[in-house]
Amino acid sequence: MSQQAVIGLVSISDRASQGVYEDKGLPALKEWLGAALHNPVVFVERLIPDEQAVIEDTLKELADACGCCLVLTTGGTGPAPRDVTPEATLAVADKVLPGFGEQMRAVSLKYVPTAILSRQVGVTRGACLVLNLPGQPKAIKETLDGVFAAVPYCVDLIGGPYLETREEVVKAFRPKSAIKPR
Numbered sequence: 001m002s003q004q005a006v007i008g009l010v011s012i013s014d015r016a017s018q019g020v021y022e023d024k025g026l027p028a029l030k031e032w033l034g035a036a037l038h039n040p041v042v043f044v045e046r047l048i049p050d051e052q053a054v055i056e057d058t059l060k061e062l063a064d065a066c067g068c069c070l071v072l073t074t075g076g077t078g079p080a081p082r083d084v085t086p087e088a089t090l091a092v093a094d095k096v097l098p099g100f101g102e103q104m105r106a107v108s109l110k111y112v113p114t115a116i117l118s119r120q121v122g123v124t125r126g127a128c129l130v131l132n133l134p135g136q137p138k139a140i141k142e143t144l145d146g147v148f149a150a151v152p153y154c155v156d157l158i159g160g161p162y163l164e165t166r167e168e169v170v171k172a173f174r175p176k177s178a179i180k181p182r
């Protein structure tokens with residue numbers, strides 16, 4: 001039986017959090033992870049505005065109090081004045097993993113030339129990996145398809161649960177010495 005994982009999902013949107021439009025970020029994140037992971041998952045969901053202090057407090061709560069091994073944010077990564085998700089994420093980070101942002105932008109360029117506008121980052125905070133995804137709901141699948149293979153081993157290395165993926169969605173990569181038999 002796979003280990004249980006607690007995963008935080010944070011949709012960061014002024015308009016969705018005010019009810020101006022329906023939030024499509026949280027459902028898209030849950031759909032992708034539900035299809036990708038074998039583990040039983042407890043999702044902790046938050047829908048918040050583009051306010052740096054609120055984003056920082058939410059990330060700290062999910063990583064420290066809720067015990068999330070992974071937190072995915074969506075929205076607020078661009079250059080507009082109210083886009084502050086990367087600043088908030090870096091402010092609560094222990095370590096920055098530049099490869100996640102680089103790879104998400106690289107794969108996203110296959111879909112839209114404006115992928116270059118996302119300042120998304122990946123960081124650790126304690127035993128939690130935090131990844132920023134762009135706000136367009138379709139960008140969630142586009143970016144997770146491109147980087148998730150490296151997520152389970154990263155979560156191993158920071159002390160989280162052993163994440164197991166469905167190979168038809170994404171094949172996790174681990175060095176041979178780190179693979180546990182099913």
Ligand SMILES: Nc1ncnc2c1ncn2[C@@H]1O[C@H](COP(=O)(O)OP(=O)(O)OP(=O)(O)O)[C@@H](O)[C@H]1O
Pocket residue numbers: 011012013014015016021022023024025026050075076077078080134135136137
């Ligand atoms: N949570 C969401 N649910 C549905 N659609 C969204 C969501 N977040 C963003 N979008 C869509 O993606 C576009 C780009 O996202 P971005 O994060 O730049 O939003 P924005 O223009 O800053 O506005 P807001 O913060 O009010 O969502 C939005 O204009 C909207 O059409």
Ligand SMILES: Nc1nc2c(c(=O)[nH]1)N[C@H]1C(S)=C(S)[C@@H](COP(=O)(O)O)O[C@H]1N2
Pocket residue numbers: 074075076077078079083107108109111112114115116117118119133134135136138139140142143
């Ligand atoms: N995969 C993917 N990446 C993407 C996009 C997208 O549609 N798909 N949109 C881009 C656009 S238009 C912007 S402005 C930036 C930042 O978006 P955000 O502010 O909604 O996070 O992400 C970019 N990255």
